[in-house]
Amino acid sequence: VAAGRARAGIRALARLMPRTALRLGPDGAAETVPSERLRLGDLVLVRPGDRVPCDGTIEEGRSSLDESAVTGESVPVPRQPGDAVVAGSINADGVLRVRVTRTAADNTVARIVRLVEEATASRAPTQRFIERFSTWWTPGAMIVSLLVILLPPFLLGWDWQTSVYRGLAVLLIACPCALVISVPAAMASGLSAGARRGLLVKGGAALEAIGAARTVAFDKTGTLTEGHPxxxxxxxxxxxxxxxxxxxxxxxxxxxxxxxxxxxxxxxxxxxxxxxxxxxxxxxxxxxxxxxxxxxxxxxxxxxxxxxxxxxxxxxxxxxxxxxxxxxxxxxxxxxxxxxxxxxxxxDEPRADAAAGIAALADLGVRSVMLTGDNARTGAAVGRMLGLEVKAGLLPDDKLREIASLRAAGPVAMVGDGINDAPALAAATVGVAMGGGTDVALEAADAAVLKDRVTGVAELVSLSRATLRNVKQNVAVAVGLKLVFLATTLAGLTGLWPAILADTGATVLVTLNALRLLAWKPAT
Missing domain, CATH: 3.40.1110.10 (Calcium-transporting ATPase, cytoplasmic domain N)
Structure with a gap:
């Protein structure tokens, strides 16, 4: 469900990809071919106003590329020979000759879609614990049920019909169905709720980690600011x-x-x-x-x-x-x-919602820090406007050291939008790419805010915590009902049918509770 909802948003991006490309032959003549037929090493012509049909490297020409459809970057980026270009970006002015470095099946957009598909394969630590616990729970339940059947007739004088009846009831009560689905149902609903709001998370493990972050480190340019001077x-x-x-x-x-x-x-x-x-x-x-x-x-x-x-x-x-x-x-x-x-x-003005996003994180008890390569005076001025700590004059290696220092005090989330941010995104406890990010940033990040909203980071933290609360509620309902009916069954107060209803009821309750997350909205 979660992957499907997120994929629906990504497919809207995929539809922006050009269907055809101008492939240059050995004689320099341009031939119109489907983009899917482009192969590694092909040379394509990209005219002003055209969308780039492939990920590649510029061999000839200079231009500015509007990459907003793919990376969320609102300012056209100057490109020259040797620079990489992203499929789906728009060539603003110059004529370019681009050498294909990735086919249609492996370009940036295709890789984003694959990241969505892999989201459900990543299990949260809580889910892994429940699954391990259930592997011991089930054999244990069978042993207890067998003891209830065999021991009372010899030790308490029960008749065999009563002991078998109660033993079967205990086995039904102990069935771990509700417990096993309590975590994945909540995680899937949380992932789907996030995808509806443009919050793409790479799975339950990342979703759980985001809520645990006590510090969020932001890149400045293009993340906290508009990127439009x-x-x-x-x-x-x-x-x-x-x-x-x-x-x-x-x-x-x-x-x-x-x-x-x-x-x-x-x-x-x-x-x-x-x-x-x-x-x-x-x-x-x-x-x-x-x-x-x-x-x-x-x-x-x-x-x-x-x-x-x-x-x-x-x-x-x-x-x-x-x-x-x-x-x-x-x-x-x-x-x-x-x-x-x-x-x-x-x-480069701060994003309209930047101050609100920082304030929302503060309300959640999360510390915000800006890591920037700008001079200290410019960085301090932006920090005062937004109300967050500033670490200025940092090169990429310096950012890594700052992340390591912050991690010593607790879990850290790093938010960035470009290739320069990728090392810091990977070094943080959890990385968040803004605006979909470059493909390198997306590979390094654990989540992406597909729309350029700083408040989206606070929403991610809020969603994570709401999901974890839902998980705890589900586990409490599943275990609580089972313990109550296990005790009443052993005491002879309830029988087989109440046991069946309790097991089914627990499964229904945790499922309905998990589905409540689909209607999740951030606090306003």
Whole structure:
């Protein structure tokens, strides 16, 4: 039931996959073929606006890819030769030639579906204990029943008809049916309830572990924030105008599909600025983009790079930059002929429900910590807005050490959305991928919030605890009824038919109680 419900949501994603692909032959001619016929090593052509038909590696071309349908990432991701691409993503602008690395049966979407199918194969520790217990319970019940039949006629003078009758009643009462189904019925209902709300869990073991977490560690970018930056401030150096700084930056960034570049051009358009033409454009990834604008060499770069290359340094702009970073902004520096003329501040806003999600976790008694590679000032500002602890300036290896430190104090859940988060997801007690995650993140994670909702993490914890409460109720009902009727049967107060009704009734009660989870909703 749970796997089927979850698969229904995943199939909606699968329907977004292109049915055909443009396969390139040895002579470079494009042939339209069904996507299922693509084989490893085939070269396919992906035009602007097309969906990528396979998981592969770019051999030629540069573009930005909208991967939101697969990973939940709302910002198009720049891709270049050598980069991996995901089936189902949309090519925004450039023409790409992609080498197939995974067939249709093994691409990212197909692997997600398989994860759903494997969910029911993972048994929770409680379920494994009950199953082990039942292997001892059943032989023990048969021995007790046999003793009830054989001993009383010799020791208490019962007639054989009475002892056989009571022995059979004891055997029926001791049948472990209700006990055995008490856990899997609740787990299946919990998994199904989660799938209905876009909470995909890889099985009962993961579902049980999520509720035990005492700390949740979050990645920042794309997890707690939207992943969609915008320009929040333009600061002009002395003798410069803000509008001029923004217009020059927009001219340089006009040919780029980078999220920050789009934020700059959108800000210029929003102010109605006339953007001059640019030529001789160039880019140094992670450092700066440059172009010649009205005879001047204009550069938009990172603070670190610009501080090293600006003639005379950043001057008074350095203090302004620190203030902007303290407010949670990412800052770029605009240079003209190697002189710093202004700053652009960007903010990747927290998700609308991020603060509510952190508060909901706090209400559940769960501590929240943000692990980020951003500078300490930006991280601290986001932490203040959302109300959680911050560990900033962390590389992937540093995140692993932080996870290990947190685990020393109790179970830890790690929430992330990308390949860089995969090691931390695997190192945590339980890993949660946001927005479906990349395929690497999904492999490392134990659960996924298929919709980009921070509150979904709190819902996962709440669902896990509700499921475990249901399990305890089921076990109490199953064992309690059996103990009561076992005592009354041995005392001669109840007979065979009450024993039958008690056994059947216990099974019905635990099943109905488990089905209540299908109507589970998080507290609002």
């Amino acid at each position: 915008r320009v929040t401030r333009v600061v002009a150096a002395e003798g410069q105008e803000e509008a001029r700084v923004l217009a020059l930056a927009a001219a340089v960034e006009g040919g780029s599909a980078h999220p920050l570049a789009r934020a700059v051009t959108a800000a210029a358009a929003g102010r109605g600025l006339a953007v001059p033409a640019a030529g001789e454009a160039g880019a140094r990834p992670g450092r700066s983009v440059t172009a010649t604008v009205e005879g001047r060499r204009v550069e938009v770069g990172s603070p670190r790079h610009s501080a090293e290359t600006a003639r005379g340094g950043l001057g008074p702009l350095a203090a302004a930059m620190e203030g902007l970073q303290a407010e949670g902004n990412t800052v770029s520096v605009v240079l003209a002929d190697d002189a710093a003329i202004g700053l652009l501040a960007f903010r």
